[in-house]
Amino acid sequence: MAAEQKRVAMTGNEAVAHGMRQIDPDVVAAYPITPQTDIVQFFASFVSNGQVKTELATVESEHSAMSATVGASMAGARAMTATSSQGLALMWEILHITSSYRAPIVMPVVNRALSGPINIHCDHSDTMGSLTTGWIQIYAESAQEAYDNLIQAVRIAEHPDVLLPVMVCQDGFITSHGIENLNLLPDEVVKEFVGEYKPEHYLLNLENPITVGPLALQDSYTEVKYQQAKAMENAKQVILDIAAEYEKISGRKYGLFEAYKMEDAERAIVVLSSTAGTAKAVVDNLRAKGEKVGLLKPRVLRPFPAKELVDALSSVQAIAIMDRAETFSTAGGQLFVEIRSAFYESDKRPLMKNYIFGLGGRDTTTREISRVYADLAAALEKGRVDELITHLDVRE
Amino acid sequence: MATLKELSRVPEVLAPGHRMCAGCGAPIVVRQVLRGAKAPVVVANATGCLEVSTTIYPYTSWNSPFIHVAFENASASLSGVEAAYQSFKRQGKITDEIKFVAFGGDGGTYDIGLQSLSGAMERGHDMVYVCYDNGAYMNTGIQRSSATPMGADTTTTPVGSEMPGKPHKRKNLTKIMMAHEIPYVAQVSPSHWNDLYQKAEKAFAVKGPAFINALAPCPRGWRHDAADTIQMTKLAVDTCFWPLFEVVDGKVRVTYKPRNKKPVVEFLKAQGRFRHLFRPGNEGIIEQIQAEVDREWEELLALERLGQEQAAE
Numbered sequence: 001m002a003a004e005q006k007r008v009a010m011t012g013n014e015a016v017a018h019g020m021r022q023i024d025p026d027v028v029a030a031y032p033i034t035p036q037t038d039i040v041q042f043f044a045s046f047v048s049n050g051q052v053k054t055e056l057a058t059v060e061s062e063h064s065a066m067s068a069t070v071g072a073s074m075a076g077a078r079a080m081t082a083t084s085s086q087g088l089a090l091m092w093e094i095l096h097i098t099s100s101y102r103a104p105i106v107m108p109v110v111n112r113a114l115s116g117p118i119n120i121h122c123d124h125s126d127t128m129g130s131l132t133t134g135w136i137q138i139y140a141e142s143a144q145e146a147y148d149n150l151i152q153a154v155r156i157a158e159h160p161d162v163l164l165p166v167m168v169c170q171d172g173f174i175t176s177h178g179i180e181n182l183n184l185l186p187d188e189v190v191k192e193f194v195g196e197y198k199p200e201h202y203l204l205n206l207e208n209p210i211t212v213g214p215l216a217l218q219d220s221y222t223e224v225k226y227q228q229a230k231a232m233e234n235a236k237q238v239i240l241d242i243a244a245e246y247e248k249i250s251g252r253k254y255g256l257f258e259a260y261k262m263e264d265a266e267r268a269i270v271v272l273s274s275t276a277g278t279a280k281a282v283v284d285n286l287r288a289k290g291e292k293v294g295l296l297k298p299r300v301l302r303p304f305p306a307k308e309l310v311d312a313l314s315s316v317q318a319i320a321i322m323d324r325a326e327t328f329s330t331a332g333g334q335l336f337v338e339i340r341s342a343f344y345e346s347d348k349r350p351l352m353k354n355y356i357f358g359l360g361g362r363d364t365t366t367r368e369i370s371r372v373y374a375d376l377a378a379a380l381e382k383g384r385v386d387e388l389i390t391h392l393d394v395r396e
Numbered sequence: 397m398a399t400l401k402e403l404s405r406v407p408e409v410l411a412p413g414h415r416m417c418a419g420c421g422a423p424i425v426v427r428q429v430l431r432g433a434k435a436p437v438v439v440a441n442a443t444g445c446l447e448v449s450t451t452i453y454p455y456t457s458w459n460s461p462f463i464h465v466a467f468e469n470a471s472a473s474l475s476g477v478e479a480a481y482q483s484f485k486r487q488g489k490i491t492d493e494i495k496f497v498a499f500g501g502d503g504g505t506y507d508i509g510l511q512s513l514s515g516a517m518e519r520g521h522d523m524v525y526v527c528y529d530n531g532a533y534m535n536t537g538i539q540r541s542s543a544t545p546m547g548a549d550t551t552t553t554p555v556g557s558e559m560p561g562k563p564h565k566r567k568n569l570t571k572i573m574m575a576h577e578i579p580y581v582a583q584v585s586p587s588h589w590n591d592l593y594q595k596a597e598k599a600f601a602v603k604g605p606a607f608i609n610a611l612a613p614c615p616r617g618w619r620h621d622a623a624d625t626i627q628m629t630k631l632a633v634d635t636c637f638w639p640l641f642e643v644v645d646g647k648v649r650v651t652y653k654p655r656n657k658k659p660v661v662e663f664l665k666a667q668g669r670f671r672h673l674f675r676p677g678n679e680g681i682i683e684q685i686q687a688e689v690d691r692e693w694e695e696l697l698a699l700e701r702l703g704q705e706q707a708a709e
Binding site: 026029053054055058059060063064067068069071073075076079093094203206209210211212215217220 | 436438440447448451452453454455456458459460461462463464465466468469471472473474475476477478479480481482483484486487490492494511512514515516518519
């Protein structure tokens with residue numbers, strides 16, 4: 001039975017900070033960056049007021065934030081940090097090391113465009129740039145989802161079949177600074193759900209001294225990477241199992257993605273995070289006019305649920321995949337190329353079109369989303385896609 | 397004061413059989429420093445010779461817990477380990493007394509790791525950072541670092557028809573660490589093993605961060621016989637190229653003053669990396685190096701006097 005929950009009005013950042021308070025990690029090491037900053041600010045006040053047992057290391061850069069978090073995690077601590085954009089980019093070197101050391105670190109990431117030009121607003125160029133780092137990535141549409149994902153992420157990361165770090169992503173400013181109504185679980189329910197972290201091997205265990213981070217050359221590096229890939233494969237089922245457990249305490253259901261009005265949809269948009277909320281409004285609007293449209297919002301990008309996404313999209317005739325990051329491949333955004341590639345194994349060949357949108361916080365409203373559904377209708381009528389990649393709402 | 401016999405009975409943290417070169421100063425420094433810990437240690441290491449030669453998977457030379465994360469972040473990584481320790485202690489999950497020590501070469505300390513080191517020291521983590529300074533990026537093949545002495549021949553400051561080795565003087569890292577006003581800062585040399593041991597003991601004993609800069613010759617890079625390593629460090633100390641001192645609560649104490657300060661050429665001529673300085677036309681460089689050594693030595697003595705005067709007031 002779901003626990004009785006407190007209805008609160010909070011920003012995404014505040015909700016995540018409260019999630020961190022409830023998780024009560026042993027160590028947090030962090031550095032300020034817009035729009036993540038107030039997660040750590042809120043959390044620092046919990047430390048100052050003795051509401052958590054956490055040792056807070058206010059380090060001198062994100063590179064050191066990730067390094068200290070890895071150090072703490074290998075020492076046996078439940079360790080967290082949080083970042084955005086340039087901060088994530090500065091961590092990049094250590095992101096790979098974190099996952100290869102199998103450090104189950106949970107990191108809220110507040111998505112923000114990467115420089116340059118410098119820009120503080122939302123797009124997904126930061127986390128898209130770290131898809132190959134061996135981290136699990138979970139995206140949230142709302143503050144509620146960011147909070148729920150954070151709490152589940154602890155269990156996913158620390159699961160013995162997984163032992164991988166997790167990024168819990170929400171959209172900068174749109175979600176991180178927008179106030180919404182959400183439900184917080186009681187502290188003791190979260191405490192019980194996440195349990196105590198008990199690593200098998202850790203540095204501070206003097207009985208069994210370990211060497212962390214040895215040099216692994218041609219004879220063992222491949223095996224380390226293979227084990228990471230297997231763990232990432234295992235994560236898919238673990239994510240679903242933890243979601244089922246979480247549903248029991250929260251009443252909220254999570255999967256690898258959310259399918260919205262997809263049952264009989266002929267046209268669909270695939271889009272991450274907050275824009276999915278806007279798209280749902282458009283779907284409702286068009287459905288009221290009798291148009292068969294739907295929306296698919298991926299929640300988990302690593303591991304990539306290729307087969308599940310194809311199954312969910314197979315009955316659709318035309319799909320618009322919307323990427324909130326430019327990759328400069330000139331062959332489509334990250335989400336587009338991965339979903340399109342996943343369809344290679346399918347005998348279904350829906351029309352597929354890519355939109356690059358919302359860069360550097362460019363507003364994407366119901367008007368733009370409506371245009372995308374209209375484009376799909378036109379493509380269906382013609383039986384083909386004329387322009388494979390469209391930069392939405394761009395001045396040429 | 398300890399006797400060599402006593403020190404030889406302290407259990408080794410760094411086991412024999414590692415793959416450091418014969419005559420390398422780094423493992424000597426590590427073994428001498430760790431004798432001063434007097435408690436179990438967790439060792440962190442920056443990427444470098446020491447790390448790649450002591451932890452080739454599936455082997456390890458470390459009898460203590462050991463962590464290496466990357467090149468520039470030994471201080472930050474260890475500060476995370478220490479933070480976990482403080483958290484566990486507060487929660488009553490750990491009662492053991494554990495010491496924390498990071499080792500980094502001059503590349504990983506003077507250059508790429510300086511920010512991480514500065515941050516960890518400022519935050520007051522209870523840890524000792526030891527730089528083993530061999531004066532260049534020896535692991536990648538003798539490239540110049542900001543610790544490389546002026547005039548040295550390295551693979552990125554090669555002696556050529558127009559360039560007589562490294563044109564810049566070395567950075568004074570120990571002075572930078574003094575400016576952090578941490579509880580303990582010292583400069584040591586393996587030649588003066590008892591001085592080194594006592595300083596290590598103090599560094600581990602203080603509450604909060606301590607920094608030790610240790611001269612650690614690299615026979616490959618310095619171009620001297622592997623058997624002459626300790627002799628090189630002795631010459632460095634006796635010429636005041638590498639003064640031995642400590643700084644406690646801002647007060648400098650020079651722990652060894654050579655009775656007869658030798659000219660710096662004694663140190664330079666013993667090493668192949670300075671051979672070209674003795675060719676006609678390069679006399680000015682040697683004079684410059686000597687002037688720099690003299691200036692730094694006099695300044696150090698003046699700082700020591702200043703501390704004594706303040707104490708007397």
